[in-house]
Amino acid sequence: MKKRILVALDDSDASQRAARFVNEFFDNTEHEVIGLNVSAAPVSWIPSVGYGEVYAFPVAPAGVATPEEIKDAEVQAVEAATQTVEETGLEADERYAAVGEVVGEICRAALDHEVDLIVVGSHDKGAFKRFISGSVSTTLVHEAPRPVLVVR
Numbered sequence: 001m002k003k004r005i006l007v008a009l010d011d012s013d014a015s016q017r018a019a020r021f022v023n024e025f026f027d028n029t030e031h032e033v034i035g036l037n038v039s040a041a042p043v044s045w046i047p048s049v050g051y052g053e054v055y056a057f058p059v060a061p062a063g064v065a066t067p068e069e070i071k072d073a074e075v076q077a078v079e080a081a082t083q084t085v086e087e088t089g090l091e092a093d094e095r096y097a098a099v100g101e102v103v104g105e106i107c108r109a110a111l112d113h114e115v116d117l118i119v120v121g122s123h124d125k126g127a128f129k130r131f132i133s134g135s136v137s138t139t140l141v142h143e144a145p146r147p148v149l150v151v152r
Contacts, residue, residue: 003031006115006146007092008106008136009084010037014121018151019088022119034113035092037081038105039073073099103139110146118148
């Protein structure tokens with residue numbers, strides 16, 4: 001039975017290492033590769049002036065964007081996934097892009113595409129940056145509905 005592997009892609013070195021790892025490690029096995037790029041949903045902002053400073057405030061609650069902004073983000077995500085696939089030589093059978101919260105979209109794609117394994121690169125941000133911005137790979141390890149392979 002052919003195994004399905006979901007590779008989370010972005011324009012980072014970590015993502016490219018993960019893609020190259022899949023090419024090399026699964027070279028002589030029967031598998032199908034899905035390349036996924038997730039872009040954060042755009043938020044519309046308006047400038048505002050107060051106390052001599054210019055600030056930006058969201059027009060809508062965080063994570064809410066117009067359909068045009070979401071469509072643009074999806075197009076950019078597909079372009080980024082395609083570029084990463086081409087740069088790494090990843091032999092992806094399918095390229096998929098999503099717009100939204102990264103971990104949630106990766107988990108959703110894993111279920112929708114019935115994958116057997118999720119592969120993601122690790123940025124190794126360091127403790128402080130991980131504390132501030134979190135870690136996609138760590139969160140996936142704890143929340144993903146499928147096994148996760150983290151490539152350092």
